[in-house]
Amino acid sequence: MELNNFLKKRKIPLAWLLLTRQPLRILVAIAGIAFAGILMFMQLGFRDGLFDASVTVHKLFDADLVLISPRSKSSISMSGFPRRRLIQAMAHKDVIGTTAVNWNFLLWRNPENLSTRSILALGFEPSKPLLIESNFERKADTLKNKGRVLFDDLSRDEFGPISAWFKEGRLVETEVAGKRVRVSGIVSLGPSFGADGNLITSSETYLQLSPGNPKGSIEIGLVRLKKGSDIENVVRSLNLSLPSDVKVMSLKSFIDFEKNYWKSSTSIGFIFTLGAAMGFVVGCVIVYQILYSDVSDHLPEYATLMAMGYNLKSLLGVVAREGLILSVMGYIPAYVSGQALYALVRSSTKLPVEMSFSRALTIFCLILFMCMGSALAAMKKLADADPAEIF
Amino acid sequence: MNNINNNTLDIVSLNHWYGHGEMRRHVLQSVSMEISPGEVVLLTGPSGCGKTTLLTLIGALRKVQDGDLKVLGKQLFGASRKTRQKLRKNIGMIFQGHNLLRCLTAEQNVQMGADLLNGFSYKARRAQSREWLRTVGLEDHLSKLPHDLSGGQKQRVAIARALAARPKLLLADEPTSALDSSTGREIVDLLKKLASEQSCSVLMVTHDPRILDVADRLLRMEDGQILPSV
Numbered sequence: 001m002e003l004n005n006f007l008k009k010r011k012i013p014l015a016w017l018l019l020t021r022q023p024l025r026i027l028v029a030i031a032g033i034a035f036a037g038i039l040m041f042m043q044l045g046f047r048d049g050l051f052d053a054s055v056t057v058h059k060l061f062d063a064d065l066v067l068i069s070p071r072s073k074s075s076i077s078m079s080g081f082p083r084r085r086l087i088q089a090m091a092h093k094d095v096i097g098t099t100a101v102n103w104n105f106l107l108w109r110n111p112e113n114l115s116t117r118s119i120l121a122l123g124f125e126p127s128k129p130l131l132i133e134s135n136f137e138r139k140a141d142t143l144k145n146k147g148r149v150l151f152d153d154l155s156r157d158e159f160g161p162i163s164a165w166f167k168e169g170r171l172v173e174t175e176v177a178g179k180r181v182r183v184s185g186i187v188s189l190g191p192s193f194g195a196d197g198n199l200i201t202s203s204e205t206y207l208q209l210s211p212g213n214p215k216g217s218i219e220i221g222l223v224r225l226k227k228g229s230d231i232e233n234v235v236r237s238l239n240l241s242l243p244s245d246v247k248v249m250s251l252k253s254f255i256d257f258e259k260n261y262w263k264s265s266t267s268i269g270f271i272f273t274l275g276a277a278m279g280f281v282v283g284c285v286i287v288y289q290i291l292y293s294d295v296s297d298h299l300p301e302y303a304t305l306m307a308m309g310y311n312l313k314s315l316l317g318v319v320a321r322e323g324l325i326l327s328v329m330g331y332i333p334a335y336v337s338g339q340a341l342y343a344l345v346r347s348s349t350k351l352p353v354e355m356s357f358s359r360a361l362t363i364f365c366l367i368l369f370m371c372m373g374s375a376l377a378a379m380k381k382l383a384d385a386d387p388a389e390i391f
Numbered sequence: 392m393n394n395i396n397n398n399t400l401d402i403v404s405l406n407h408w409y410g411h412g413e414m415r416r417h418v419l420q421s422v423s424m425e426i427s428p429g430e431v432v433l434l435t436g437p438s439g440c441g442k443t444t445l446l447t448l449i450g451a452l453r454k455v456q457d458g459d460l461k462v463l464g465k466q467l468f469g470a471s472r473k474t475r476q477k478l479r480k481n482i483g484m485i486f487q488g489h490n491l492l493r494c495l496t497a498e499q500n501v502q503m504g505a506d507l508l509n510g511f512s513y514k515a516r517r518a519q520s521r522e523w524l525r526t527v528g529l530e531d532h533l534s535k536l537p538h539d540l541s542g543g544q545k546q547r548v549a550i551a552r553a554l555a556a557r558p559k560l561l562l563a564d565e566p567t568s569a570l571d572s573s574t575g576r577e578i579v580d581l582l583k584k585l586a587s588e589q590s591c592s593v594l595m596v597t598h599d600p601r602i603l604d605v606a607d608r609l610l611r612m613e614d615g616q617i618l619p620s621v
């Protein structure tokens with residue numbers, strides 16, 4: 001019914017015809033908008049990807065609460081705290097299990113070309129839960145032998161073709177911190193901004209690899225609670241009962257804590273947001289330029305329409321529709337190229353850069369705003385259309 | 392002053408000035424005239440005598456400064472912008488240059504005129520536009536862009552566009568000046584024929600002595616004044 005009414009009442013689609021009968025101009029406009037869109041997609045994608053990447057391991061922890069030292073500021077600068085705080089935490093009636101985790105960077109030797117590179121090593125007791133990953137328990141079991149490590153197959157290629165070799169059935173042995181280790185399994189965690197790769201090992205092996213680590217000192221304590229416990233409540237009471245050399249937080253706030261570090265204590269957020277803003281400004285300038293020259297070129301025609309009895313409002317509508325059409329036509333190639341570039345970034349940097357719905361929507365809104373704002377500015381030129389001048 | 396009749400156009404002592412202060416020029420000096428329904432009036436005179444100014448005032452394109460100007464019963468002295476814009480829908484205009492929209496085909500250009508009518512569906516308006524183009528003899532050029540049409544054909548499209556809005560008054564400003572004499576003749580004859588079929592009054596400004604005979608009445612203008620009829 002609505003559509004029928006529209007079909008009956010519709011008029012010549014002037015905005016569409018004005019744009020499409022000037023192929024060169026519309027191509028320039030689309031290229032410009034798409035360029036701005038791609039720039040925004042990339043910058044915001046990198047930004048969010050880096051923030052997400054900083055918590056790839058955090059998200060996988062099998063825990064409700066996390067204990068860290070109050071001196072820890074981020075995953076790349078973790079301080080230790082006494083392991084017995086975890087045992088004290090067990091005293092709380094809602095706590096059903098804990099895992100002590102060592103977390104530090106060690107030097108990994110690439111077994112193929114023998115170069116070394118810093119890798120994030122996690123040490124834990126293999127009999128306890130650590131990650132929520134299928135088959136993890138079975139893999140963890142292999143760590144009960146000394147000198148065994150699980151290697152993250154999403155680590156950057158510079159660490160060597162570990163998982164490929166492992167899957168071929170080869171015995172993969174290399175050095176970590178100058179000591180011989182054997183890869184006994186493959187896990188999938190993903191590199192983060194701070195760590196190019198990850199490995200997991202038992203506490204025993206970990207202490208062997210990093211003998212300087214003070215006895216009884218750990219970097220992260222994972223705490224699991226009874227089903228249905230009030231997490232915030234437990235966090236509060238543990239923070240009260242435990243000494244101040246440890247800080248208790250929920251897993252979610254631990255993740256936020258890490259993201260926040262990268263957001264607020266580094267320039268990443270600022271740099272990439274600024275990059276996106278520049279894309280926006282460039283887009284505005286291009287669309288304004290296109291629409292302004294379009295209105296100027298057609299000024300006598302607009303004046304003619306006014307002389308025929310079209311009111312200014314309907315002509316402003318034509319410019320607004322031009323902006324709307326441009327925004328949609330520019331967004332589509334930007335979105336498609338964004339997807340392609342994200343895939344490229346994922347494969348070459350292994351950062352988790354995904355096309356999220358909210359970002360796709362945000363950028364569409366930005367492009368829409370950009371086009372409509374420019375249309376609005378270009379409309380001022382329409383006021384110069386004086387029908388009295390055309391005779 | 393209270394002219395109670397149904398004339399298409401009534402002007403009583405219309406004055407108009409351009410510029411300010413020392414530079415102020417009195418371009419229309421107490422002009423009075425009227426046009427009755429269906430009448431074809433030609434207005435001639437040397438350039439700069441105020442013809443075009445008069446035309447833009449009648450076409451509701453300019454604000455009236457002084458005097459009485461009634462078009463289709465609407466007083467334009469002191470009329471708002473909105474009133475003038477609405478009135479323009481009932482006034483057809485044909486320009487010296489054709490002033491077609493370059494990005495629209497002949498048919499679409501005519502439909503820009505038909506689109507001003509309320510109460511017709513898109514299909515009906517399109518059918519009317521085609522009918523008008525057939526009437527002006529361009530049925531084979533419906534989907535051509537102005538760029539691909541000759542000068543005479545463009546002026547025919549412009550006539551079809553002006554008439555498609557079903558005006559009661561048609562204003563034409565030297566419609567033949569860009570055309571050769573035989574084409575000019577055809578255009579003016581067509582204009583007159585169609586206008587009389589629609590009982591639409593015509594006011595045409597022209598320099599072209601070859602077309603003066605189409606007029607029901609001839610007005611001469613000089614120095615901003617209409618000369619007494621010859």
